[in-house]
Amino acid sequence: MSEQDEIPRAAATPRGRRKREAILAAGLKVFMAEGYAASMDRVAAGAGVAKQTLYSHFGSKEGLLRAVSDRFKHDTLRGLDPAGDLGAELLAFGDHMMRKLFDPETLGIQRLMIAQADAFPDLARIVYAAGPGRVREALVEFMRSKVEQGELRPVDPDEAAEDFVALLQGGRRQRYLFGIERAPDAGEIRRMAQRAVAVFRRAYTVS
């Protein structure tokens, strides 16, 4: 009923909270870099903390992973204005979304969760829902409005949202996951978003 209850609560004091934060940050960083196979020793070293402190706070390696994943639940996302211009809204949203999706931190946590999807399905769900899932959700409502307003053909808003996200990411993101291409810079992202909007409009607006 109080603020938050982790399994073992070791964050009552201010110093405890600082250590806890340091561990979480180090845990994210180390897991992202080396995967879940990374050792607890490394996490402790990264946080500048004794290994036992780490166990006091999170109980086990799995507990730490869960705490790290939970952080992503609270990520927020730019909204869409159903009254705004179709192309402009999609462009701004697409641009914002791509920046998130190609962020190195997003890459790291998603690689981690994809690798551990069988071992920790619930965590994979959390990370997906906080990232691509949230993106899709936000788009569906917008598409529905635009269909009702007659700007888009009378299509399933779900499919329209799905296709727009697909066009945005293109193959580039897949290659980014595989480490084959680096992340696009701001200019490239802009151009990718513009292209996606153009293709989407051709396919989906009334002609």
Place this chain on the structure above:
Amino acid sequence: MSEQDEIPRAAATPRGRRKREAILAAGLKVFMAEGYAASMDRVAAGAGVAKQTLYSHFGSKEGLLRAVSDRFKHDTLRGLDPAGDLGAELLAFGDHMMRKLFDPETLGIQRLMIAQADAFPDLARIVYAAGPGRVREALVEFMRSKVEQGELRPVDPDEAAEDFVALLQGGRRQRYLFGIERAPDAGEIRRMAQRAVAVFRRAYTVS
């Protein structure tokens, strides 16, 4: 100059070759299921072989991973006929591609390579090139022909190929990677391919 040269060659005798095959099969299976963190003991047990035999053939854990990955280099892919009907060719190709991409074995090896992309960039490259990379390559030439024939608008064939693949996979494949949705069955794949072709034609054919 002979057939094949692995680092340590232990496959001279027929029995040796059988063991080698068994190890490769078990290696793929175990790595796919548990990731690269899986133990060599498990691989040996899966192959019904002593651990030392495994080391005789592949030298190290990394050596085994490389041998397992190399297998995927030889995967083949359905071709496209530039003289064929645009929609029919894309549909057949898309259908075939999706069956491969949603195959559990493809899922396993790709998850593995995404997770190990930083540790073994060359292997990630191999697996990507054998899967999505090959798909894209095959499509680019087809798109170029169709642009020259005037069936498609005068666009960059590379971008057209990229977009078609993106539309095909949609968000479904991403969710599949995260373990959130199961693989689509034959009927669903068919419908997904049909939808992708329809959207692609709207966006890319001359009107």
Place this chain on the structure above:
DNA sequence: GTCTATATAAAGATAGAC
């Protein structure tokens, strides 16, 4: 709650017999 030091198990890799 945090540290140092340690228990215990499991990993990758090898020695030596056949």
Place this chain on the structure above:
DNA sequence: GTCTATCTTTATATAGAC
């Protein structure tokens, strides 16, 4: 070339002092 038995290192997790 393949097995059994073993070496060595490193992992997760814990005991006990402050």
